[in-house]
Each structure stands twice: as structure tokens, then as C-alpha cells.
Amino acid sequence: METMKAVRIHRYGGPEVLVYEDAPRPKPSRGEVLIRVHAAGVNPVDWKTREGYLRQGHPSLPLIPGRDVSGVVENAGPRVASIKRGDEVYSLADFSRDGAYAKYIVVGESEVALKPKSIDHIHAAAIPLAALTAWQSLFDAAQLRSGQSVLIHGAAGGVGSFAVQLAKWRKAHVIGTASGRNQQFMRELGADETVDYQTTRFENAVHDVNVVFDTIGGDTQKRSWKVLKKSGILVSIVAPPSAEEAAAHGVRQAYVFVQPNVAQLAELAKLADAWKLTPVVEAVLTLSEARRAHELSQTGHTRGKIVLRVV
Numbered sequence: 069m070e071t072m073k074a075v076r077i078h079r080y081g082g083p084e085v086l087v088y089e090d091a092p093r094p095k096p097s098r099g100e101v102l103i104r105v106h107a108a109g110v111n112p113v114d115w116k117t118r119e120g121y122l123r124q125g126h127p128s129l130p131l132i133p134g135r136d137v138s139g140v141v142e143n144a145g146p147r148v149a150s151i152k153r154g155d156e157v158y159s160l161a162d163f164s165r166d167g168a169y170a171k172y173i174v175v176g177e178s179e180v181a182l183k184p185k186s187i188d189h190i191h192a193a194a195i196p197l198a199a200l201t202a203w204q205s206l207f208d209a210a211q212l213r214s215g216q217s218v219l220i221h222g223a224a225g226g227v228g229s230f231a232v233q234l235a236k237w238r239k240a241h242v243i244g245t246a247s248g249r250n251q252q253f254m255r256e257l258g259a260d261e262t263v264d265y266q267t268t269r270f271e272n273a274v275h276d277v278n279v280v281f282d283t284i285g286g287d288t289q290k291r292s293w294k295v296l297k298k299s300g301i302l303v304s305i306v307a308p309p310s311a312e313e314a315a316a317h318g319v320r321q322a323y324v325f326v327q328p329n330v331a332q333l334a335e336l337a338k339l340a341d342a343w344k345l346t347p348v349v350e351a352v353l354t355l356s357e358a359r360r361a362h363e364l365s366q367t368g369h370t371r372g373k374i375v376l377r378v379v
């Protein structure tokens with residue numbers, strides 16, 4: 069059996085359950101490709117998986133976390149037509165698979181797109197899960213249009229930093245929330261207005277928006293109803309908003325759970341190559357430093373993304 073270095077969990081728990089070790093090297097079956105991982109993006113779902121919150125639909129233990137990958141195709145299984153050995157690709161790997169905290173990962177052909185040419189693997193690996201989430205929330209669920217206004221909670225984070233840029237690309241008016249240290253950062257991303265949630269209650273500063281994009285949940289979500297225009301929409305990626313509250317406020321609501329989407333990944337690559345979308349990477353760590361990466365992610369105060377360098 070061929071082996072590879074990987075980070076695995078053998079039981080659910082804190083960052084200490086992440087073990088850097090030898091694991092079986094996966095083989096691509098029909099319709100699958102084997103990718104030599106160059107970089108693996110880190111997302112909160114990785115530590116939520118590690119803690120055992122999301123067991124349904126995930127591989128059994130021991131499992132390799134990590135949904136985001138950028139790398140080079142090593143080998144393709146039978147019936148793979150669109151991707152060949154040597155292609156530089158990136159992917160949001162389906163949640164049922166072993167992940168990207170490893171030297172190699174197998175993904176389905178329908179999950180892989182050519183990576184943006186103008187950025188390196190580290191920055192490409194920052195894109196898939198967070199940017200697809202922002203795309204599917206703003207464009208598929210909220211149908212955000214040019215000239216509309218959107219309040220983005222958590223605008224300095226992994227998803228929020230892409231959401232601000234995508235909403236601006238769509239020519240929306242963007243209001244972002246973050247702490248004081250990120251006010252200038254949100255402006256640099258393109259936000260037209262910013263709110264420091266530590267000094268200002270956003271509902272006192274923001275009124276009549278078409279869309280609220282909630283990446284925070286809890287009290288932030290509950291206080292968001294009153295800033296929406298009639299028939300506006302609250303889209304959350306953290307917890308399903310109340311249908312009763314939506315009806316009482318005369319607005320709509322949606323919960324989005326990100327799905328792999330190769331056509332949207334290809335669109336995101338085009339935007340990155342046109343310098344209309346820039347992944348912001350706050351920290352780059354090695355594969356063997358995955359514990360530290362999870363500790364950082366769990367602070368809930370990442371600016372942009374954390375990425376593991378594998379090659």
C-alpha cells in the first residue's frame with residue numbers, strides 16, 4: 069500500500085486530535101482525479117468537523133479534514149474527459165470525501181476547475197468554499213442586482229471578504245460590519261460604508277437594505293430583520309432564519325449550505341485572473357501546523373483566510 073503524509077483525526081475533540089502521520093494514498097476511480105495538493109484552505113467547517121458537529125455525510129474515522137484544495141492533477145481515473153495529468157486545478161471537495169490536509173486528495177471531475185492562472189496555489193486554495201458560499205448566497209439565494217444595497221455581517225472574514233468584492237462587482241451598495249481594527253480593511257475590499265460592531269449597534273446605522281448576508285448568526289441575525297426593506301431578504305449561512313419572523317417583518321429568508329459547483333468555480337477563476345477578486349490570506353502555515361491553524365480559526369477573528377502550504 070502506498071502511503072502519504074496527512075493530517076487525520078482518529079476521534080472527535082480539540083485541536084490536539086489532529087495528527088500529522090502516514091496515511092494510505094488514495095486512488096482515483098471512475099470519474100475521479102487524484103490531485104497532488106500544493107495548498108489546502110482552512111475553513112471553520114474543518115474544526116466543526118473535528119469537534120464532531122457535522123458527522124452526517126462525512127467519511128468515517130479516521131478522517132482527513134479540509135475541503136479546499138489547489139494543486140496539480142497527478143492522475144485521472146477512467147472516463148475523465150475535462151481534466152488531464154499536469155493541469156493546475158482547484159476544488160471544493162464534496163463533504164463525503166477525505167479532505168485536503170494531505171499530500172494527495174481524490175475529487176470528482178465535477179468538483180474540479182482550472183485554477184486562476186495569475187495567482188499562486190496558496191491564494192487559489194483560499195477561494196473555493198468561502199467564495200462559492202458568498203456567490204451562492206448573494207447571487208443564487210438573494211438574487212442581488214446592480215443598484216441594490218446589501219449589509220454583510222462579518223465582512224472581514226473568510227466568506228465576508230469575498231462577499232464584499234462580489235457584491236461590488238455586481239455594482240451593489242455594500243455596507244460591512246467588523247471590529248475597529250478591520251474598518252479600513254473593509255474599505256480596501258470595496259465596502260461603501262462600514263460599521264464597527266464594537267461601538268455601534270448596526271440597526272441604528274443601517275436602514276432599508278435589500279439584502280442582509282449573515283455570516284455571524286445569534287443576536288446579530290435576530291437584530292437584522294428591522295434593517296431590511298419590505299420584501300427584502302435575510303440570507304444566513306450560520307443558522308436557518310425564522311420563517312415566522314420573516315413573515316412578521318414582510319421580508320423573505322433563506323439558509324444556504326454551500327455546494328460544489330464547477331461552473332461557478334470557473335467564473336471565480338476568471339474574476340481572479342481579471343483582478344476583480346483578490347483572496348486575502350492572513351496566515352500561511354505548514355501541513356504539520358494544522359493544530360495552530362485550527363486554534364487561529366477558532367478565535368473567530370481571522371482577517372480573510374488561513375491556508376496550509378503542502379508543497
Ligand SMILES: NC(=O)c1ccc[n+]([C@@H]2O[C@H](COP(=O)([O-])OP(=O)(O)OC[C@H]3O[C@@H](n4cnc5c(N)ncnc54)[C@H](OP(=O)(O)O)[C@@H]3O)[C@@H](O)[C@H]2O)c1
Pocket residue numbers: 111112113197198201221222223224225226227228245246247248249250265283284288304305306324325326365368369370371372
Ligand atoms: N452554510 C455554509 O455553507 C457555510 C459556508 C461557509 C461558512 N459557514 C459558516 O459561516 C461562518 C463564517 O465563516 P467564515 O469562514 O467567514 O469565518 P471566519 O473567517 O472565521 O470569520 C471571522 C470574521 O468574523 C468577524 N466577526 C466576528 N464577530 C463578529 C460580529 N459580531 N460582527 C461582525 N463581524 C464579526 C471577524 O471580524 P473582527 O475580527 O473584526 O471581529 C472576522 O473577520 C462560520 O460559522 C462558518 O462555519 C457556513
